[in-house]
Amino acid sequence: MKPDIKNKTLFKSFRKQILANTIVKEILNQNNAYLQI
Numbered sequence: 001m002k003p004d005i006k007n008k009t010l011f012k013s014f015r016k017q018i019l020a021n022t023i024v025k026e027i028l029n030q031n032n033a034y035l036q037i
Helices: 002-036
Strands: none
């Protein structure tokens, strides 16, 4: 049961990391679009 809990925690932090990266990419894309106008 312990490994399962550890895996879930790792999975949550992994998803948070992906979410953060996605948000950063979106912001950068918006900035690029703004600069090109």
